[in-house]
Amino acid sequence: MLGKRSRLFFGISVGALIISIILAVWGFPKIIRSQIQKNIQLDNSSMMYEKWRVLPMPLKFKITVFNVTNTEEINNGKKPKLQEIGPFVYKEYRERTVLGYGDNDTIKYMLKKTFIFDAEESAPFSEDDMVTVINFSYMAALITINDMMPALVSTLNMGFQEMYSQYGLDDPFITVKARDLFFDGLFLNCRGNHSSLALICSQISTTSPPTMRPTEDGSGFYFSMFSHLNRTASGPYSMVRGIENVKELGHIVSYKEKTFMNNWGSDPYCGQLNGSDSSIYPPIDENNVPKRLYTFQPDICRSIYVDFMSKTNIFNMSAYYYELSESAFASKSANPDNKCYCKKNWSGNHDGCLLMGVMNLFPCQQAPAIASLPHFYLASEELLEFFDGGIKPDKEKHKSYIMLEPNTGAVLKGVQRLQFNVELRQMKIPQLMKVPTGLFPMLWIEESAEVPPSIQEELQQNLKLIGYANTARWVILALAIIAAVVSTIVVVRATLPGWSGRNSVFVLRPTNVNGIDLNKG
Structure with a gap:
């Protein structure tokens, strides 16, 4: 039962890692570029449009x-x-x-x-x-x-x-x-x-x-x-x-x-x-x-x-x-x-x-x-x-x-x-x-x-959001890598001799305590 769960955990973590890599390398940058473009393009709905039309x-x-x-x-x-x-x-x-x-x-x-x-x-x-x-x-x-x-x-x-x-x-x-x-x-x-x-x-x-x-x-x-x-x-x-x-x-x-x-x-x-x-x-x-x-x-x-x-x-x-x-x-x-x-x-x-x-x-x-x-x-x-x-x-x-x-x-x-x-x-x-x-x-x-200072502050806030988004993509990727590493360890240990699913996934079952063989009887 534990082996099936560990393999499922491993599969999910690998899938999450692949998605995180795609998001970090392509997805987040594309989202950020798309949002910047919406803000600066000369369109009635953009943040830049009115500032361009009438210089503030x-x-x-x-x-x-x-x-x-x-x-x-x-x-x-x-x-x-x-x-x-x-x-x-x-x-x-x-x-x-x-x-x-x-x-x-x-x-x-x-x-x-x-x-x-x-x-x-x-x-x-x-x-x-x-x-x-x-x-x-x-x-x-x-x-x-x-x-x-x-x-x-x-x-x-x-x-x-x-x-x-x-x-x-x-x-x-x-x-x-x-x-x-x-x-x-x-x-x-x-x-x-x-x-x-x-x-x-x-x-x-x-x-x-x-x-x-x-x-x-x-x-x-x-x-x-x-x-x-x-x-x-x-x-x-x-x-x-x-x-x-x-x-x-x-x-x-x-x-x-x-x-x-x-x-x-x-x-x-x-x-x-x-x-x-x-x-x-x-x-x-x-x-x-x-x-x-x-x-x-x-x-x-x-x-x-x-x-x-x-x-x-x-x-x-x-x-x-x-x-x-x-x-x-x-x-x-x-x-x-x-x-x-x-x-x-x-x-x-x-x-x-x-x-x-x-x-x-x-x-x-x-x-x-x-x-x-x-x-x-x-x-x-x-x-x-x-x-x-x-x-x-x-x-x-x-x-x-x-x-x-x-x-x-x-x-x-x-x-x-x-x-x-x-x-x-x-x-x-x-x-x-x-x-x-x-x-x-x-x-x-x-x-x-x-x-002017007001627009400086606006730009700085927008750049902070871009910074947060960039940080988030690497944090997500790091968590996905950690999850993948942990799941790999779980799968490997689940296949070792003496493993028992009734104990902690990180502890092997003991066979001898105080000279008494626990496997007898």
Whole structure:
């Protein structure tokens, strides 16, 4: 009877062990992955959906201006001396309007950003501070004209003098309030006597650059660097929802109904839409950590990547740290893939491919703006030689990076920095007759975010549950192994000579006590 029971116990324990192995190796991980996917996929019922649709906390949008301190010397051919003023800090709120759902597990939406000045964070700086900067719109227009029709530069410059009459146009610099430069706008007059002014204003009206908005009375335009971000929503975007394949979660498949950015010609590398919109990423498989993460940046009409650097810890959570490396904005000699970004000369000394660390935005913005990292970090040292002070690259201050929680793909902390430059070019007009030619920075921006304490706590609780589930699968497996070992011992001992089922399964029946043979009689 005991033998039958021990064999039954053995069979059950072996069956439990097999089931435990399956659960530990396949079942529990699948259940955990399935639950994570339900929480992070872009579906009305998921925990992530509403946080993705309306960002629960504002990003920090910081603007630092390069104030020009020696305009007279520059006008006479000397090197520029610059002074950083800022940062001017804005709260950046993001809200998405869902337009519908498409094929291939996609969601279609518009993205609206709203910027509100944060006086407390900005102190001691205010929006009313006066700054002297390179006249970005003026230089951009002159360079465009000079590259297309150099003979018209002098004639059209007379129209520009009327356009900028409110500020004076004695040189390529302008002194204005920070608020006007950033969002409110610098008034550009279109009512004057010179015929070239009408031609300039007509061209602005036709091309409708995003940095220009017409006045209500039709008397001119307002130029500002960022008001277009505050006025209109961008998109539509089409993004993978991650319901069918969580590894594709957040991938942008089209922007403004385009699946390819033809600003850079037909080259498949530069024109590809690759990566997310920087708000959401798929979970990271710790056995197959991606070497690069991509984000699509509509303001520069291309995808940018960050490279994996290390595994780290932040907010008491494990994180994967990615950083923008020099290859993203590298020259074609350093990164041959970037050759398709070489589109238009920015200087008479160049062939259309820029120096290390800078990118021509003309094909994207239809204006000769040049992007770089702040202070020309990771750029050619040749760019630094143009200045006599105020430009000093610093990795910790000027790098861009992101930290992701691997189980959920949540962005724990991220910083993205970008500098806007325009060429200061010597030309045969009074304002530019003696200036040195070189790439001149106007300002740089920083967008940063980190999860607030409330969401940190939520993530930590979810990770604890994942930890408990992982612990449970190994505990169950350990108990199953113990049960299998015990049952094996029972079966083996049950087959030994002298075994009796009437005694404890671990005690053999005695045959002799105090010299008396118990088996007799």
